Amino acid sequence: MTYDAEATKQRIFAAAAVEFAEHGLAGARIERIAAGARANKQAIYLYFGSKEKLFGAVVAAKLQEICHVVDLDPRSLPDMVGVLFDWYQEHPELVRLLLWEALESGDGPLQGEQTRADAYRDNVRNMAAAGLTDERQARDWLFTILGLVAWNFSVPQLRRLVLDEPDPAKALARRRAVVVDLARTLTANAPVDD
Known part of the structure; x- marks a missing residue:
């Protein structure tokens, strides 16, 4: 063999x-x-x-997976937020990896930081080119959207306590609808060029 x-x-x-x-x-x-x-x-x-380089490679690969699934075009943002929400639900390991990374690295340097930052810059440029007024607004949108989605999977105990929903599937379905609706509201007020 x-x-x-x-x-x-x-x-x-x-x-x-x-x-x-x-x-x-x-x-x-x-x-x-x-x-x-x-x-x-x-x-x-x-x-x-090293273990550190392996960790960095795993986080980077998981982030790349999601980048191939979601295109955050402002013109279809609500739909893409729903896709992002579903992806996080199916792949809870990414949220866990990012939380571990934050806990262990704080605001310090990360393995592959420049490559990851460049990927986010590309996302921001693509969003801005699609019609947002500027890259600063696109950065804020991207970070806000990622937070709106990921928070649902970051703190399941808080989700259970705040939503007071005994059925986790129903709670997540409601949260998905709310997050998609918030994205719809956000894009309805955006100056998007056609």
């Missing part, structure tokens, strides 16, 4: 995503990642360099 380096990297990556989402960077263990990936620890260091 031949060794498949790419398959090993993919297994390591998948196991790392689960481990980091569950335990964060500090709590994650290379031994558990290796066991989950059916690989040895040396392969992890060979392919990714």
